[in-house]
Amino acid sequence: MYNWIVFLHVFSAFLFMLAHGVHAAAMLKFRGEPDPEKSLTFFNIVPEVALVRYLVVASGVFGFGAAIYAGFWRQGWVWSSAVIFIILMWIMFKYGAGYFEIIEGAATRLIEAKATNTDLEAAQQEFDRARHSPYPMMVSVVGVLSLALILWLMRFKPF
Numbered sequence: 001m002y003n004w005i006v007f008l009h010v011f012s013a014f015l016f017m018l019a020h021g022v023h024a025a026a027m028l029k030f031r032g033e034p035d036p037e038k039s040l041t042f043f044n045i046v047p048e049v050a051l052v053r054y055l056v057v058a059s060g061v062f063g064f065g066a067a068i069y070a071g072f073w074r075q076g077w078v079w080s081s082a083v084i085f086i087i088l089m090w091i092m093f094k095y096g097a098g099y100f101e102i103i104e105g106a107a108t109r110l111i112e113a114k115a116t117n118t119d120l121e122a123a124q125q126e127f128d129r130a131r132h133s134p135y136p137m138m139v140s141v142v143g144v145l146s147l148a149l150i151l152w153l154m155r156f157k158p159f
Contacts, residue, residue: 001069002066002069002070004071004149005062005065005066006062006066007060009059009062009063009065009066010040012058012059012062013055013059014030014062015055016052016055016056016058016059017147019047019051019052020052022045022046022047023046023052023096024136024139024140024143026042026043026045026046027096027099027100027135027136027139027140028136028137028140029042030042030099030103030130030131030136031131031132031136032131033131033153034131035110036106036107036110036111036114036127037107037111037117039107039131040099040104040107040108040111040157043100043104049097055147056089059138060085063081063154064078064082072157075157075159076159077154077157077158077159080153080159081150081153081154084146084149084150084153085146085150088142088143088146088147091139091142092139092143095135095138095139096135096139097132098135098137099133099135099136100137101134101135102130103131105130106123106126106127106129106130106131107127107130109123109124109126109127110127115138
């Protein structure tokens, strides 16, 4: 039974990373796209956030289920992994989702400014600042390092 629970944990984590990878790719693609209308089309390929959240919950449920089933829940590495993942989710929500809101708002305002020919320079500067924000690289690096640390904790169970 334990092996099946671990399988479901790893499989749901894999599906999560696959779905979430599209979010990351779109976020990094925004940086190089100077056309606000084209940049808004990137939102068309991004999976629904609800799907990603369901996969996170499934991975967590199966992960804790495996830890409880095997008696690992008393060990520090399980709780360290959970704390790291909660911090990671907060960073992703604040800076990852926040970046999508920033870029969408800036692109929309630039499109409106071009259509009305008002505040064009300010809107262009806002869009350029949004495109060149450090958030995409920051959340990518933090995400990869955090998941590597969690994987290390799960695999080697150091404490």
